[in-house]
Amino acid sequence: KDLALREKNIVLIGFMGVGKTTIGKEVAKRLYRDFLDIDEVIEKEYGMPTRQIFENFGEKEFRQKEKDTIVDLCHNQRLKVISVGGGAFLQEEIKEACLSKCIVFFLDLSWDAWQDRISSIIDSRPVLQGKNREDMRHLFDQRQPIYKDHHYKVTTDNLNVNEVADFIVDRLK
Ligand code: S3P
Numbered sequence: 001k002d003l004a005l006r007e008k009n010i011v012l013i014g015f016m017g018v019g020k021t022t023i024g025k026e027v028a029k030r031l032y033r034d035f036l037d038i039d040e041v042i043e044k045e046y047g048m049p050t051r052q053i054f055e056n057f058g059e060k061e062f063r064q065k066e067k068d069t070i071v072d073l074c075h076n077q078r079l080k081v082i083s084v085g086g087g088a089f090l091q092e093e094i095k096e097a098c099l100s101k102c103i104v105f106f107l108d109l110s111w112d113a114w115q116d117r118i119s120s121i122i123d124s125r126p127v128l129q130g131k132n133r134e135d136m137r138h139l140f141d142q143r144q145p146i147y148k149d150h151h152y153k154v155t156t157d158n159l160n161v162n163e164v165a166d167f168i169v170d171r172l173k
């Protein structure tokens with residue numbers, strides 16, 4: 001059965017470092033909902049940061065866990081605000097579950113604006129390790145098509161956290 005719009009989980013997608021977690025927390029607070037960051041859920045389960053999970057168990061295992069966690073949440077939870085990792089939509093099953101069960105917001109950010117954030121995220125992101133700026137640009141471009149399927153897109157370049165949260169909350173009214 002389809003859930004009413006106002007009961008659906010809100011899912012935030014977009015490239016690493018665009019602010020999915022920060023914005024997700026703000027949206028959850030305003031809607032009195034629980035917030036879940038999928039990377040955090042997985043990190044808690046393994047008792048270590050994602051970088052360590054990649055190093056110790058490999059990306060394949062992380063992706064499997066990511067898929068199981070998100071698909072389960074989509075089918076069995078409601079009224080949550082969920083931020084998923086920047087690579088989650090590489091997996092068709094995740095994309096399909098989110099798009100069919102939840103309201104998906106794509107947080108878009110230009111390459112120029114994203115570059116200013118590199119230093120604050122580089123240490124914690126396994127897929128950025130050993131990459132120079134050109135490699136990162138390549139990954140950034142390569143990832144854009146996976147975010148093409150969504151319900152709403154927010155271009156966040158000139159918006160602060162409150163303005164992005166306003167946009168998202170307004171879409172539920
Ligand atoms: C990844 C993004 C990360 C995390 C993992 C892999 C990716 O999430 O899931 O490091 O492949 O883009 P954030 O988008 O929250 O950084």
